[in-house]
Structures are given as C-alpha cells and as structure tokens.
Amino acid sequence: MLKITDLVKRYGSGGDPVLKNLDLTIEGESVVSIIGSSGAGKSTLLRCINRLVEPTSGSIVLNGTELTKLSGSNLRAARRKIGMVFQGFNLVERLTVMENVQSGRLGYISTWAAITRRYPKQDIRRAYELMERVGIAHYANTRADQLSGGERQRVGVVRALMQDPDILLADEPTASLDPKTSEQIMGLLRDLAGELKLPVLINIHNVTEAKEYTDRIVGMRYGRIIFDDLPEKLDQDAMDRIYSGSPHADRGEDPVAAQ
Numbered sequence: 001m002l003k004i005t006d007l008v009k010r011y012g013s014g015g016d017p018v019l020k021n022l023d024l025t026i027e028g029e030s031v032v033s034i035i036g037s038s039g040a041g042k043s044t045l046l047r048c049i050n051r052l053v054e055p056t057s058g059s060i061v062l063n064g065t066e067l068t069k070l071s072g073s074n075l076r077a078a079r080r081k082i083g084m085v086f087q088g089f090n091l092v093e094r095l096t097v098m099e100n101v102q103s104g105r106l107g108y109i110s111t112w113a114a115i116t117r118r119y120p121k122q123d124i125r126r127a128y129e130l131m132e133r134v135g136i137a138h139y140a141n142t143r144a145d146q147l148s149g150g151e152r153q154r155v156g157v158v159r160a161l162m163q164d165p166d167i168l169l170a171d172e173p174t175a176s177l178d179p180k181t182s183e184q185i186m187g188l189l190r191d192l193a194g195e196l197k198l199p200v201l202i203n204i205h206n207v208t209e210a211k212e213y214t215d216r217i218v219g220m221r222y223g224r225i226i227f228d229d230l231p232e233k234l235d236q237d238a239m240d241r242i243y244s245g246s247p248h249a250d251r252g253e254d255p256v257a258a259q
C-alpha cells in the first residue's frame with residue numbers, strides 16, 4: 001500500500017508550493033491515473049515518491065516503509081522496489097535489449113557481474129519470461145536503437161518489472177507514441193498490474209486513455225487533488241474544475257471552494 005499524507009513540495013526557498021498538503025492512498029493492484037493541466041504537479045508527485053525530488057514535508061509510506069526519512073543504502077534498497085517507466089524510455093541506445101532489461105537488476109547483483117554481463121541464471125530466465133509476455137523476446141540481442149517507440153517502451157516496462165517492484169510509476173509513458181501503440185502500452189500496463197498484483201500510478205495527459213485503461217482517476221489542479229473517483233464519474237463538470245484556473249488564481253485559496 002502507498003500512503004501519502006500532507007505532502008508538500010516547494011522548489012527553492014520562496015514561492016508557492018507545487019504540492020500543497022496532498023493526501024493520496026493506493027491499495028492493492030489498482031491502476032490509478034493522475035491527470036491535470038501542465039504544471040499541476042503530476043511529475044513532481046511521482047518524483048517525490050521515488051525521491052528523485054526531495055519532498056519539503058509530509059509522509060510517503062510504501063508497504064510500511066517511510067520513504068521520506070531514508071538515506072544511503074536504505075534509500076537505494078527502497079528505490080529498487082519502485083519501478084519507473086519514462087516518457088522517453090531512458091534506454092541505453094547502444095546496448096542490447098537484454099542488457100537494458102538486466103539493468104533493472106543493478107543493485108541486486110554485484111558490480112562485477114553487471115560489468116562482465118554475467119547475469120544470474122534466474123535473472124535471465126525472468127527476463128525471457130517478461131520479454132515473452134510483452135512480445136519482445138525475439139529482440140533480446142538487438143540493440144535498443146533499432147527498435148520502434150512501442151518496442152522500446154516494452155523494454156522500459158520489462159526493465160522496471162525486473163526490479164521486482166512493489167509499485168510501478170509511469171511518467172507519461174505513452175506521450176511519445178502514436179495512438180494505436182499508445183493504447184497497446186496502456187492495455188499492457190493494466191493487464192500486468194492484474195497479473196503481477198502490482199499497483200500502477202500513471203501520469204497521463206490523454207484523458208480518454210485514462211478513462212479506458214485505469215481503475216481510478218486522480219485529478220490535480222495546481223498542487224491539490226480536486227478529483228479522486230472512478231473513471232465513469234469524470235464528467236464535464238469535473239473536467240472543467242480540473243482544467244480551469246491558473247497557478248496564480250489558485251494561490252493561497254482552496255480551488256474547490258473558489259468555484
């Protein structure tokens with residue numbers, strides 16, 4: 001379970017916080033999308049969870065571990081359990097698919113084993129299982145730069161799953177893909193969440209896909225969650241509330257009360 005309580009993020013010393021006393025709980029294997037205007041704080045929220053961004057205050061507990069208090073080897077161990085899928089795939093282009101996928105095991109295996117590409121047998125077996133599952137096993141020895149966007153994102157998904165994560169975070173995973181490929185990746189994320197009993201949190205701009213492929217939609221407006229419900233509850237009124245306003249107009253006031 002992921003439980004975020006009273007999360008605040010302020011970049012720099014002055015100015016308005018980008019995340020304003022935000023609460024969010026994700027239980028079980030649900031697929032949750034975060035929608036909202038550009039600048040609403042969606043990426044910041046995801047990055048606070050894996051501590052790529054340092055929260056200013058508040059609590060983020062993943063399966064009983066308070067992530068905001070960790071440092072050093074404890075932080076590295078906790079990060080291993082948080083899989084991340086990126087908009088730009090973040091693959092090492094000149095390495096093969098297998099090498100990219102195995103980089104999800106860094107931190108679990110010795111540096112020497114990683115450098116010499118002596119991956120443990122069980123890691124190779126797991127990589128093939130997952131690559132088969134997402135349809136890229138035949139590319140195991142192909143360089144990443146020879147793959148299409150959709151194939152690269154499948155590599156990104158397998159790399160994240162190789163971490164044996166407790167949660168998968170996806171930051172605009174389909175924004176660089178054509179509409180058909182985008183739907184395939186969203187379908188894959190939804191199906192994998194069910195098969196692996198994994199919660200998935202997806203930052204996404206495409207509301208149609210959020211409604212179709214996720215179990216729950218969280219709508220952010222300038223640092224606050226102002227909608228959190230089933231996809232079918234996201235009506236025009238809710239959309240207007242999520243996508244109206246500006247950071248300036250919302251400063252220091254409750255955007256819901258301000259309607």
Ligand SMILES: Nc1ncnc2c1ncn2[C@@H]1O[C@H](COP(=O)(O)OP(=O)(O)OP(=O)(O)O)[C@@H](O)[C@H]1O
Pocket residue numbers: 011012018036037038039040041042043044045
């Ligand atoms: N490293 C940073 N330093 C300072 N300000 C930042 C930094 N990263 C993000 N911000 C600011 O925080 C706010 C929220 O940005 P964030 O990227 O989290 O929003 P978002 O909802 O993900 O937007 P988008 O949909 O465009 O990616 C924006 O005003 C942005 O300019």
